[in-house]
Amino acid sequence: MKKPVKVAVTGAAGQIGYALLFRIAAGDMLGPDQPVDLHLLEITPALGALEGVTMELNDCAFPLLNKIVQTDDPNVAFKDCDYALLVGAMPRKQGMERKDLLSANGGIFGPQGKAINDHASRDVKVLVVGNPANTNALIAQQNAPDLDPKCFTAMVRLDHNRAMSQLAEKTGAHNTDIKNVIIWGNHSATQYPDIHHATVKGKDAKPQVDDAWYTDTFIPDVQQRGAAIIKARGASSAASAASAAIDHMRSWALGTPEGEWVSMGIPSEGSYGIEPGVIYGYPCTCKDGKYEIVQGLEINEFSRGKMDATDAELREERAAVEHLFS
Ligand SMILES: NC(=O)c1ccc[n+]([C@@H]2O[C@H](COP(=O)([O-])OP(=O)(O)OC[C@H]3O[C@@H](n4cnc5c(N)ncnc54)[C@H](O)[C@@H]3O)[C@@H](O)[C@H]2O)c1
Ligand SMILES: O=C(O)C[C@H](O)C(=O)O
Numbered sequence: 001m002k003k004p005v006k007v008a009v010t011g012a013a014g015q016i017g018y019a020l021l022f023r024i025a026a027g028d029m030l031g032p033d034q035p036v037d038l039h040l041l042e043i044t045p046a047l048g049a050l051e052g053v054t055m056e057l058n059d060c061a062f063p064l065l066n067k068i069v070q071t072d073d074p075n076v077a078f079k080d081c082d083y084a085l086l087v088g089a090m091p092r093k094q095g096m097e098r099k100d101l102l103s104a105n106g107g108i109f110g111p112q113g114k115a116i117n118d119h120a121s122r123d124v125k126v127l128v129v130g131n132p133a134n135t136n137a138l139i140a141q142q143n144a145p146d147l148d149p150k151c152f153t154a155m156v157r158l159d160h161n162r163a164m165s166q167l168a169e170k171t172g173a174h175n176t177d178i179k180n181v182i183i184w185g186n187h188s189a190t191q192y193p194d195i196h197h198a199t200v201k202g203k204d205a206k207p208q209v210d211d212a213w214y215t216d217t218f219i220p221d222v223q224q225r226g227a228a229i230i231k232a233r234g235a236s237s238a239a240s241a242a243s244a245a246i247d248h249m250r251s252w253a254l255g256t257p258e259g260e261w262v263s264m265g266i267p268s269e270g271s272y273g274i275e276p277g278v279i280y281g282y283p284c285t286c287k288d289g290k291y292e293i294v295q296g297l298e299i300n301e302f303s304r305g306k307m308d309a310t311d312a313e314l315r316e317e318r319a320a321v322e323h324l325f326s
Contacts, residue, residue, distance in 0.1 A: 011088025074115035089130025113143030154265030185310025
């Protein structure tokens with residue numbers, strides 16, 4: 001049996017936390033031979049609820065669950081952690097955009113970034129889920145000057161999975177027949193779900209759907225799927241968000257299959273003409289615990305416009321939170 005790794009999860013008593021922790025403990029994220037210590041962070045008033053979640057985790061008698069730490073102190077939660085899933089943040093309500101949460105949530109991620117900087121493993125893998133995820137990831141990263149900036153990522157995998165599912169439904173294929181969709185940019189209504197490089201059953205996807213469906217149905221539906229869930233459920237997505245977080249971390253830790261990529265929000269170094277520094281959704285392959293951007297994809301004029309629009313929004317969000325950088 002391998003040595004246990006430490007996985008920190010914030011907002012552990014929340015909706016997503018409840019759908020996430022049991023799957024991590026069951027081995028869905030890091031594999032069936034990897035024991036885990038769970039470090040669960042909550043705000044002080046939620047520690048009672050967190051105790052209840054911990055009781056349930058214990059009651060599952062998971063073979064891979066080695067130890068649980070419950071705390072309201074980020075310095076304890078992130079101590080020596082190898083993985084950190086930053087979920088704890090307020091969700092939006094109907095009628096809001098995710099960036100409307102910046103003033104409520106932005107302040108959470110500076111102190112957490114600093115605690116990660118001071119206490120986590122030097123090659124910690126951080127995934128920010130709390131919205132607006134890309135810019136919150138940037139705030140955390142900017143408060144962790146001693147760590148490689150590439151340790152900090154944001155979740156666009158839910159959008160990626162939504163795009164796969166919608167393309168599968170349209171083409172009468174199964175999700176497993178869909179490869180290499182891309183979510184470029186922000187986890188927001190400006191994200192660009194791109195199928196120009198995707199395949200369905202090994203054949204180019206784009207010629208298999210009509211242009212009007214792509215531009216007038218597929219793109220807006222993927223962009224607005226979060227809002228549609230809030231409208232239908234009366235609460236933002238939780239189980240699908242947790243599942244995407246598991247997928248993101250599993251790909252990063254265990255790798256992507258040969259010839260396939262996934263979408264990850266990662267720090268731009270200028271690839272594809274994107275503003276350096278912003279946390280931008282890119283197609284990535286993963287190997288040996290590292291991710292790399294898929295380079296050299298042809299970008300047509302339509303895609304260029306959409307990629308630049310979501311870049312512009314991320315630059316605006318960055319300008320609004322620069323005072324939270326250390
Ligand atoms: N990136 C994505 O694709 C995606 C998808 C779904 C939801 N989200 C976002 O994830 C976040 C969480 O959603 P949820 O439905 O679980 O919300 P929730 O309100 O059910 O749970 C949030 C939890 O975070 C806790 N929390 C608040 N501040 C904290 C802090 N400083 N430290 C630790 N814990 C803290 C709260 O006490 C609460 O238990 C929201 O911001 C939501 O918008 C992102
Ligand atoms: O839409 C939201 O606010 C929640 C989440 O970001 C989602 O995409 O489902």
